Amino acid sequence: MKDIEDALEAYLNLIHRKGASEQVVSERRQLLKKLTALLNGHPKDIELFRRAVDVYLERCPHEDRVTALTCAREYYYFWLGDIKKLAELTSRSGFTIHNPRMDIAASLDELLQRMKQASFDRFPPSLEIYLGKLFEGGMKERQIAPREQILKAMLYLLDGQPYKPENYRIVVDAMLLQLTFDDNESRVAFLQLAREYFYYWLSFPPAAERSTMMTPF
Structure with missing residues (x-):
């Protein structure tokens, strides 16, 4: 669990340094805690991560699902520990610092x-x-x-x-x-x-x- 929590804190610290407000960081921490609970004790496997994200999204309030998917996508490489990919994303501003509110449709x-x-x-x-x-x-x-x-x-x-x-x-x-x-x-x-x-x-x-x-x- 420590590796998962360390990865979460590393992600949140990065977006905070890039300009995310305390509120954004707090909201994302609350959302991603739901995901890390599903990942705890499991190997780092992409298919497992996708299945966990599907369950995670179902448990998130409808109005939070866009933000939930966005921060899960960004957190993925921290969870995986892919330093090369993280460096690439950081260099091309591949991280978001705002939590959008979009009224998504059913189809x-x-x-x-x-x-x-x-x-x-x-x-x-x-x-x-x-x-x-x-x-x-x-x-x-x-x-x-x-x-x-x-x-x-x-x-x-x-x-x-x-x-x-x-x-x-x-x-x-x-x-x-x-x-x-x-x-x-x-x-x-x-x-x-x-x-x-x-x-x-x-x-x-x-x-x-x-x-x-x-x-x-």
């Missing part, structure tokens, strides 16, 4: 329905650019359509959040809680789509965001 269809009811259409130029690249690359429209729906749902959740990579990662976690995957390949395909689009999203922000991201000479 993608429900989320898209909410988006439709809100008449939401504030999509950044990156979406059209990315979908255009897929079409130019030879992808059929019937293959593009489901990708477009998923990305629009992500952008709907991102609306109003600061335009930062950490919030994109949080929304990916939120989508993992709302999508139903037939198998692991479907889950991997979603993550690949999210990673691929991320660089377009970051490179082609809305005009209002471009002005705030500019660095004066």
